[in-house]
Amino acid sequence: NTAKMILNKDYVVGEVDKRIYGSFIEHLGRAVYGGIFEPNHPAAGKTGFRRDVAEMVKELQVPIIRYPGGNFVSGYNWEDGVGPVDKRPKRTELSWAAIETNAVGTNEFCTWAKEAGADIMMAVNLGTRGADAARNLVEYCNHPEGTYWSDLRKLHGYAKPHNIKTWCLGNEMDGPWQIGAKTAQEYGRLACETAKMMKWVDPEIELVACGSSGSGMPTFGQWEATVLENTYEHVDYISLHTYYGNADNDIKNFLARTLDMDAFIKAVAATCDYVKAKKHSKKKIKLSFDEWNVWFHSNEEDRKIERWSVAPRQLEDVYTFEDALVVGGMLITLLKNADRVKIACLAQLVNVIAPIMTENGGSAWRQTIFYPYLHASVFGRGTVLNSIIKSPKYDSRDFTDVPCIDAVAVVSEDNKEITIFAVNKDTEEDITLDIELNGFGTFGVTKHIILESSDIKASNTKENPNNVVPSDNGNASVEDGNVKASIKSLSWNVIRLR
Ligand code: AHR
DSSP states (O other): OEEEEEEETTOEEEEOOGGGGEEEOOSSTTSTBTTTBOTTSTTBOTTSBBHHHHHHHHHTTOOEEEESOSGGGGGOOGGGGSSOGGGOOOEEETTTTEEEOOSSOHHHHHHHHHHTTOEEEEEEOOSSOOHHHHHHHHHHHHOOSSSHHHHHHHHTTOOSOOOOOEEEEOSOTTOTTSTTOOOHHHHHHHHHHHHHHHHHHOTTOEEEEOOOSOTTSTTTTHHHHHHHHHHGGGOSEEEEEEEEOOTTOOHHHHHHHHHHHHHHHHHHHHHHHHHHHHTTOOOOOEEEEEEEEEOOTTHHHHTTOOTTEESOOOSOOOOBHHHHHHHHHHHHHHHHTTTTEEEEEEEOSBSSSOSEEEOTTSOEEEOTTHHHHHHHHHHOOEEEEOOEEEOOEEOOSSOSSEESEEEEEEEETTSSOEEEEEEEOOSSOOEEEEEEEESOOOOOEEEEEEEOOSOTTOBOOSSOTTSSOOBSOOOOEEETTEEEEEEOSSEEEEEEEO
């Protein structure tokens, strides 16, 4: 079984915006409380944040983190989370039926993100609040001093502005589950007026309008068109969200879902360009895939959660090896669309559908999905090549002609390295991948990392955190000027050339 990948130095898709390796922390479950923040933990620093967790975030080189939601943001009063901690109100949090203590808010999170080396993508509440609260938050975060909100920030102990550059205009406003959900027309008008005011406060910021919560939403397509018709000249990105699951245990179909993700991206890009044409605009709207992941393992458990508890175990998916393959495929899909997708956030980062898990008072460990995310974030920066791939194909329940080899190549920022990411979706056969490189001069294989497992349902747990870990055991080598590698059945591969 063989597949061929043809690369040419001059055939490129586009530059990788490092923000496609972003992630997401929501005030949900144990993401904040008991995740990144646990003042009584032995690894906690002076500010109450766990250093061991921050170290793992740094290892991932997460460039930007979306905050504070998610569904949470649509009921959030940001003012509750600033100022003296003992004066902050406890609130019923309606989207996840929990109690929010507000012990962590904007300033604490900004301090933590800085320590973890990440910028922030801040979401404003367009569910229960609106333009006024949003423009005040921009002033609080970004205005240097001498105004009510900036001076209040200084009074709260933060002399320097946080300078947050990327902002989300609400979250999933099309979803009936959203606090204060809206029709496309209602949201489009509100987003437009909010965008104008936020940019008047700080013209340097960039704004993300809410697209659909998923391509399966009944209003998908029309939602994007209406929202952009209302906001086009005032926003910079439109959002996409998707989660995949394998509840029916059909691995072939599960792995093929990346085709759905690719079609979703293409459809949203086309809708943006339709509005561009209608408006005779020169501006191109970029895509922010600001929620994506596998999510389904915890659904059953989550139905049993007691209402109104603080930081319950919620959305704590324990990821398997096969989930890591899907996450790898999704990363490849994002890279293949690097010309249009400029921001993407793996949802989420700690404990809640996350690559990093923690035990309260105990250890932190890396889930299976940590590894493809790590490899792409660390080695997948530079220029994406437009590769031609000829691969054996298969059909699954919902997809036809699914290429067994899903792969993409990235030339590093210094032009010295090429990294090929590849997944073999064939459930039985190893496939020999023959990579033809044109115009690159001479090179050798420096590493062929593989993530593989004899058990597709294997996972990493507190007791066995290193059950699924990558190795350097790949056999890629240069033969007659081409790279040849055995891409094992159901494996994630990172082939590095120099
Ligand atoms: O990431 C979990 C939830 O998924 C987010 O709060 C919401 O935006 C989406 O539905």
